[in-house]
Amino acid sequence: DAELDSADIRTDDLVRLLGSLPDATLLIDAEGRVVAANDRAERLFGYSAAQLAEIDLSQIVGADADEALLRADTGSLQATTLLRRADGTEFAAEVSVRRLAVDGSQVSLTAIRDTSWRDEVEHEARLAWQALDAAFDSIVVLKPDGTMVYFNPAAARMLGYTMEEFASTQPWQWAGGDPKVRAERLEQLKEAGHSSMIQTAYDSRGRELFLEINSRWIETPDGPIIVSVARDVTEVQRTQQMLREMAFHDPLTQLANRALLDDRLAVGYIDLLAVDQGHIQPQVAQRFSLANW
Numbered sequence: 016d017a018e019l020d021s022a023d024i025r026t027d028d029l030v031r032l033l034g035s036l037p038d039a040t041l042l043i044d045a046e047g048r049v050v051a052a053n054d055r056a057e058r059l060f061g062y063s064a065a066q067l068a069e070i071d072l073s074q075i076v077g078a079d080a081d082e083a084l085l086r087a088d089t090g091s092l093q094a095t096t097l098l099r100r101a102d103g104t105e106f107a108a109e110v111s112v113r114r115l116a117v118d119g120s121q122v123s124l125t126a127i128r129d130t131s132w133r134d135e136v137e138h139e140a141r142l143a144w145q146a147l148d149a150a151f152d153s154i155v156v157l158k159p160d161g162t163m164v165y166f167n168p169a170a171a172r173m174l175g176y177t178m179e180e181f182a183s184t185q186p187w188q189w190a191g192g193d194p195k196v197r198a199e200r201l202e203q204l205k206e207a208g209h210s211s212m213i214q215t216a217y218d219s220r221g222r223e224l225f226l227e228i229n230s231r232w233i234e235t236p237d238g239p240i241i242v243s244v245a246r247d248v249t250e251v252q253r254t255q256q257m258l259r260e261m262a263f264h265d266p267l268t269q270l271a272n273r274a275l276l277d278d279r280l281a282v283g284y285i286d287l288l289a290v291d292q293g294h295i296q297p298q299v300a301q302r303f304s305l306a307n308w
Contacts (some may be wrong), residue, residue, distance in 0.1 A: 026050070026118050038111075038126040043086045045121050047072050059129060061101030077105045084110055086123035098127065106131040153226075153245040159201060161186025164240060173226075173247050175219035189216055204232050204241065213248065225252040 030051045033040050039056035041049050049067040057063055060075055067075075072082040077097025084094045091113045098108045109128045114121060147154055153170035157163055163182070171181035174189050181189075190197065204210045209231045216224045230243040265272050 029115075029117055029122075029124070036126065038128050040127070041067070041085065041123075041125045043072070043123040043125055047082070047086065050122065056127065059100070059127065060098075066101075075099055084112075085125050086112060086114075090114055095130070107134060153243075153247075155243050155245070157241045157243065159205075159239055159241065161190070170245070173218075173245070174216065174224075180219065189218075190214075201241075204230055205239070208232050213252070216245075223249075225249045 029042060033042065033051055033053040036053060036055075039059040040053050041056055042051040044050050049064075049070075049072075052062075052064040052067045056067070060067065062070070062075075072085055075098055076082045076085065077099055080096045080098065084092070084096050091111070093109070093111045095107065095109055097105045099105050107130045109130055111126045111128075113124045115124055116122075147165075148167050150167055150169055153173045154165075154167045155163060155170050156165040163184075163186075166181060168178060171178050174181065176184070187194075187197070200210065200212070209229070211227075211229045214226055214228050216226050218224055225248050226245045227248045228243050228245045230241055233240050233242060263272060264270060
């Protein structure tokens with residue numbers, strides 16, 4: 016800036032300076048002709064510096080843009096506009112112009128930054144959010160303390176809340192299970208990076224649900240988050256429990272049958288493999304208690 020603010024800038028010095036500038040930069044005289052352009056400007060527009068010097072400014076601005084934005088009559092200006100490449104494609108750009116006195120003449124030093132990538136990123140982000148919002152499965156993004164960062168409509172719908180009601184719930188208000196067990200699972204998730212489990216939850220009316228939850232622990236610059244995809248499997252769990260009861264109990268007396276005895280014996284045999292140096296572990300002894308039989 017000190018070099019540009021000098022009272023006696025020479026054209027040759029300014030042209031050499033263009034090559035070190037980070038943005039595509041044009042030097043435009045009072046008549047609107049491109050006096051010089053750096054290599055970044057050549058790549059951006061698809062013209063050589065010699066070609067840029069021969070064309071009218073109207074050829075590098077968008078159809079509805081004002082070529083006057085590329086030069087300042089006095090002082091400086093900043094604007095966002097549409098510009099045009101040699102192949103005819105238009106792109107969004109930020110333009111910053113400074114009016115300078117060079118070799119006794121007024122010129123505009125015009126820096127141009129292509130911002131079309133921002134539109135593309137924003138478009139892709141909108142599509143991603145729309146896909147998440149349209150997903151059939153519940154998707155919830157949480158902080159480790161249970162604070163919700165994002166949830167899709169399916170998450171609120173699954174638990175019987177409106178979007179507004181679900182957004183105002185307290186951390187872990189809808190989660191079931193022992194808080195100590197939940198804390199242990201969070202530590203396991205943090206260590207492993209991902210988990211898959213069947214977990215209980217409660218809907219807006221307090222009814223217990225069984226959810227199949229697949230979670231990932233993700234580290235971000237703003238701190239860790241947990242991304243969970245859940246599906247209501249309450250009916251599946253109830254059906255499996257009913258089939259288990261039917262398989263292990265007499266249909267008339269509802270008493271345990273031989274199948275249950277065989278199943279417990281099989282479990283007991285596997286547990287006996289955990290015997291350490293002739294001493295049965297406490298959890299194995301518990302399995303063989305009369306209460307479990």
